Amino acid sequence: MTPEIVAEHGLSEDEYARLLEILGREPNMVELGIASAMWSEHCSYKSSRAWLATLPTEAPWVICGPGENAGVVDIGDGKAAVFKIESHNHPSFIEPYQGAATGVGGILRDVFTMGARPVAVLDALRFGSPDHPRTRHLVSGVVSGIGGYGNCIGIPTVGGETEFDPAYDGNILVNAMAVGIADADRIFYARATGIGNTVVYVGSKTGRDGIHGATMASAAFDADAEARRPTVQVGDPFTEKLLLEACLELMATDAIVAIQDMGAAGLTSSALEMASKGGVGIALDLDRVPTRETGMNAYEIMLSESQERMLMVLRPDAEAAAERVFRRWGLDFAVIGRLTDSGRVVLTHGGETAADIPVDPLVEAAPRYRRPHVPTPVPAMPAIDTAGVAPLEALERLMGSPDLASRRWIWEQYDHMVMADTVVRPGGDAAVIRVHGTSRGIALTTDCTPRYCAADPRAGGRQAVAEAWRNLVAAGARPLAVTDNLNFGDPERPEIMGQLVGCIEGIGEACRALEFPVVSGNVSLYNETDGRAILPTPVIGGLGLLDDLARRTTIAFAASGHEIVAIGATAGHLGQSLFLRDVLGTPGGPPPPVDLDAERRNGLLVRGLVEGGVVEVCHDVSGGGLLAAVAEMALASGIGAEIALPPGADPLAWLFGEDQGRYIVAVDDAGPVLDAAAASRVPAAAIGRTGGAALTVSGHGHISLAGLGEAHEAWFPRFMAGP
Amino acid sequence: MKTAVIVFPGSNCDRDSAVAVEAATGRAPAMVWHGEAALPPVDLIVIPGGFAYGDYLRSGAMAAHSPVMREVAAKARAGVAVLGICNGFQVLTEAGLLPGALMRNAGLRFICRDVALSVERDDTIFTRRYRAGATVTMPVAHNDGNYVADGETVARLEGEGLVAFRYRENPNGSTAAIAGILDPARRILGLMPHPERAADSVLGGTDGRALFEGLADSLAA
Numbered sequence: 028m029t030p031e032i033v034a035e036h037g038l039s040e041d042e043y044a045r046l047l048e049i050l051g052r053e054p055n056m057v058e059l060g061i062a063s064a065m066w067s068e069h070c071s072y073k074s075s076r077a078w079l080a081t082l083p084t085e086a087p088w089v090i091c092g093p094g095e096n097a098g099v100v101d102i103g104d105g106k107a108a109v110f111k112i113e114s115h116n117h118p119s120f121i122e123p124y125q126g127a128a129t130g131v132g133g134i135l136r137d138v139f140t141m142g143a144r145p146v147a148v149l150d151a152l153r154f155g156s157p158d159h160p161r162t163r164h165l166v167s168g169v170v171s172g173i174g175g176y177g178n179c180i181g182i183p184t185v186g187g188e189t190e191f192d193p194a195y196d197g198n199i200l201v202n203a204m205a206v207g208i209a210d211a212d213r214i215f216y217a218r219a220t221g222i223g224n225t226v227v228y229v230g231s232k233t234g235r236d237g238i239h240g241a242t243m244a245s246a247a248f249d250a251d252a253e254a255r256r257p258t259v260q261v262g263d264p265f266t267e268k269l270l271l272e273a274c275l276e277l278m279a280t281d282a283i284v285a286i287q288d289m290g291a292a293g294l295t296s297s298a299l300e301m302a303s304k305g306g307v308g309i310a311l312d313l314d315r316v317p318t319r320e321t322g323m324n325a326y327e328i329m330l331s332e333s334q335e336r337m338l339m340v341l342r343p344d345a346e347a348a349a350e351r352v353f354r355r356w357g358l359d360f361a362v363i364g365r366l367t368d369s370g371r372v373v374l375t376h377g378g379e380t381a382a383d384i385p386v387d388p389l390v391e392a393a394p395r396y397r398r399p400h401v402p403t404p405v406p407a408m409p410a411i412d413t414a415g416v417a418p419l420e421a422l423e424r425l426m427g428s429p430d431l432a433s434r435r436w437i438w439e440q441y442d443h444m445v446m447a448d449t450v451v452r453p454g455g456d457a458a459v460i461r462v463h464g465t466s467r468g469i470a471l472t473t474d475c476t477p478r479y480c481a482a483d484p485r486a487g488g489r490q491a492v493a494e495a496w497r498n499l500v501a502a503g504a505r506p507l508a509v510t511d512n513l514n515f516g517d518p519e520r521p522e523i524m525g526q527l528v529g530c531i532e533g534i535g536e537a538c539r540a541l542e543f544p545v546v547s548g549n550v551s552l553y554n555e556t557d558g559r560a561i562l563p564t565p566v567i568g569g570l571g572l573l574d575d576l577a578r579r580t581t582i583a584f585a586a587s588g589h590e591i592v593a594i595g596a597t598a599g600h601l602g603q604s605l606f607l608r609d610v611l612g613t614p615g616g617p618p619p620p621v622d623l624d625a626e627r628r629n630g631l632l633v634r635g636l637v638e639g640g641v642v643e644v645c646h647d648v649s650g651g652g653l654l655a656a657v658a659e660m661a662l663a664s665g666i667g668a669e670i671a672l673p674p675g676a677d678p679l680a681w682l683f684g685e686d687q688g689r690y691i692v693a694v695d696d697a698g699p700v701l702d703a704a705a706a707s708r709v710p711a712a713a714i715g716r717t718g719g720a721a722l723t724v725s726g727h728g729h730i731s732l733a734g735l736g737e738a739h740e741a742w743f744p745r746f747m748a749g750p
Numbered sequence: 751m752k753t754a755v756i757v758f759p760g761s762n763c764d765r766d767s768a769v770a771v772e773a774a775t776g777r778a779p780a781m782v783w784h785g786e787a788a789l790p791p792v793d794l795i796v797i798p799g800g801f802a803y804g805d806y807l808r809s810g811a812m813a814a815h816s817p818v819m820r821e822v823a824a825k826a827r828a829g830v831a832v833l834g835i836c837n838g839f840q841v842l843t844e845a846g847l848l849p850g851a852l853m854r855n856a857g858l859r860f861i862c863r864d865v866a867l868s869v870e871r872d873d874t875i876f877t878r879r880y881r882a883g884a885t886v887t888m889p890v891a892h893n894d895g896n897y898v899a900d901g902e903t904v905a906r907l908e909g910e911g912l913v914a915f916r917y918r919e920n921p922n923g924s925t926a927a928i929a930g931i932l933d934p935a936r937r938i939l940g941l942m943p944h945p946e947r948a949a950d951s952v953l954g955g956t957d958g959r960a961l962f963e964g965l966a967d968s969l970a971a
Binding site for chain 1: 759760761762763765766769770799800801803804805806859860861862863889891893944946947950952953954
């Protein structure tokens with residue numbers, strides 16, 4: 028084995044030495060490929076594992092935390108929600124349609140592998156500057172890829188987020204979150220047990236696509252990114268639909284001992300993980316693996332990332348019945364091996380041993396690094412000049428800016444209503460999906476403010492969790508748990524590692540304070556091109572529960588003449604605000620602080636008001652500040668509003684500051700809301716009234732909803748239509 | 751009223767249609783697998799939305815030649831009512847049970863949103879609970895909803911009053927804004943909008959419920 032071949036497989040000298048020690052000899056190419064995939068950053072979390080271990084993962088309602096295919100939480104009535112978020116960043120940049128499509132396919136498999144019927148998908152997307160020549164092509168490809176997969180398989184895409192920043196010019200982010208519902212006592216795990224039990228391969232045939240995808244996803248890009256196109260997989264949502272239905276049909280019986288989808292690192296990763304979790308060995312005959320093309324060697328079969336495949340361990344007497352189910356759905360079904368008591372993965376191909384590796388040493392001895400890290404200096408507040416800035420002109424600009432403009436162009440390309448349980452559609456704070464056949468619902472959101480994380484990783488980490496929690500509360504839900512997708516640059520650079528460490532610290536603090544444990548997640552590192560890293564982007568996917576769908580909220584004003592109440596303190600924090608960046612053109616400063624005690628107090632107040640039926644219209648305040656939140660409520664309803672500034676307030680800071688922990692509610696009488704707030708020691712103030720066809724700020728004029736709506740809706744279609 | 755919902759491997763609105771049928775008739779429909787060569791005795795056959803066999807070739811083209819569709823055609827000839835929604839409409843045109851074809855949307859993008867429809871006639875088994883000329887709202891969700899037929903066919907559809915629903919604002923380029931059509935006997939309806947997704951107030955609309963209730967009135971055994 029030459030040093031060049033070892034380096035091509037992404038293994039360091041130390042890592043290769045460790046492999047020699049584990050095997051007691053030189054590896055062959057198949058073994059080197061397997062070690063390379065298993066020890067890639069993507070599969071082993073070698074840079075982040077020590078820090079991830081600091082996150083809270085438990086609560087009385089958590090059924091399964093991190094480490095399985097997805098997290099599982101109890102949602103009552105014998106049901107569980109199964110959910111996870113995962114990145115498909117590198118492939119989506121190289122081939123946006125297939126990259127995004129297979130990202131959706133992969134995360135759906137993680138959910139139905141555990142026995143859940145998927146009920147919703149959300150996508151958190153980050154693209155480069157709208158002015159970058161590649162951005163339009165990437166947006167178009169990613170959105171059609173997500174829609175092409177989700178629409179066909181028939182699972183609604185109900186939410187997510189989309190942002191633009193030059194930091195993503197060379198590395199876009201495509202993070203897909205899937206959520207499923209299962210019977211709480213019928214969750215399926217990957218732990219392979221029962222020496223002698225058969226190992227079965229089901230789904231699509233194995234081809235030469237996606238070989239070494241996990242290794243690619245663990246390296247930074249250079250000018251040759253295009254040359255990596257053959258490592259991108261090709262998706263087939265129709266086959267995944269068949270696989271989904273066949274798996275759920277078989278899961279209704281007692282045939283399955285363990286099941287694992289073939290995702291990153293394909294058959295290698297699924298076989299080793301199942302064996303490792305069960306403490307068993309596994310013997311596979313690769314001649315029995317269904318292949319799409321002739322002449323595939325063991326290396327290719329083991330490292331292919333062909334999509335829509337599963338590995339299962341069956342009970343001894345269940346083989347024939349299981350085969351009938353998969354054949355009926357027109358899928359391949361092949362017994363490819365058995366569990367053994369050897370503690371080793373032994374592969375044969377063409378009658379010869381192709382690999383023979385001890386399972387535990389390879390999986391458990393995966394490298395773990397305590398990489399050096401340095402703190403991020405918090406930027407000073409820039410000098411700002413607000414002379415001549417009129418609030419409503421600023422609002423119009425913000426509502427028509429790339430980051431705040433309506434995302435209708437995107438979500439109208441996603442079937443967000445299939446399955447006929449979508450109660451709150453895209454465009455609000457959180458999507459709400461009915462638990463089929465009941466009057467309960469789950470609320471779903473994804474959130475992150477990368478510019479806050481870049482300025483102060485710890486504050487940014489706290490804010491991402493707080494905003495997800497707040498969005499669920501605003502929808503009327505009780506927040507239950509989190510899945511996180513940590514997207515960062517090269518962790519071997521101490522300043523990037525410092526961002527990762529700071530964000531994880533902030534996430535941990537917020538999750539602990541809000542009783543919002545992390546139950547699943549994914550880490551995507553090396554998101555950089557030619558040494559330029561993305562903004563630190565720890566996306567938080569949140570899930571909450573509504574016990575009664577009748578007690579839900581909308582962001583749209585319900586009637587004219589209602590009083591508008593702001594809940595939470597408005598200090599006018601302009602640091603890192605969209606107003607500074609997009610209106611004044613002087614971005615900077617520290618991000619808004621997150622007072623977790625206040626966040627919790629304010630949220631519990633709002634949830635009580637919604638559950639008590641006092642509040643039916645509610646919206647959280649986030650990017651763009653208070654006036655943008657009110658504008659979104661007005662546009663969603665077609666009912667205007669008049670807002671009055673409190674005496675002595677700096678108008679621009681009060682209207683556009685991005686202080687955390689705030690909600691806007693609209694009620695026919697503010698009295699009960701203000702009384703409840705006072706009793707809970709929560710700052711709250713009546714700030715205006717709904718009505719008319721314009722948005723008015725007393726003393727600063729008005730803007731018609733028609734004009735504001737035009738600015739808000741026009742940006743995306745105009746951008747995508749091109750120059 | 752007895753109903754069968756046809757289930758192709760890539761159908762994905764089969765459950766949604768079954769829920770709407772059961773809500774209107776009080777009776778759960780029979781779910782009939784695409785490989786079946788025989789249907790149980792029924793008053794209504796629903797071909798639901800989805801991507802019957804993946805539809806990588808042409809929407810509904812393969813489904814039109816499936817074993818179950820021969821039986822659907824025979825039942826239709828015998829006067830059993832047939833409702834094709836979205837992909838079901840595409841299958842009916844490919845199978846020759848309704849004229850014309852559903853092509854790629856004029857905007858070349860998938861469209862999922864509520865649309866306003868005008869009810870063109872209220873004297874059919876499908877539309878008797880509506881009022882002719884009324885505007886109703888239902889969601890569309892399709893890539894290939896652009897109804898196309900030759901001039902002679904369109905003239906015949908219009909002349910014989912076989913257009914059941916028309917878009918108020920044409921979302922997909924359909925000829926004459928046609929959203930749904932009937933066969934000459936008015937026992938087969940194919941439409942792109944999804945009445946089954948607008949049959950429950952918690953989902954934001956109930957205008958589709960009248961279609962299933964009208965069928966229940968008409969076909970009550």
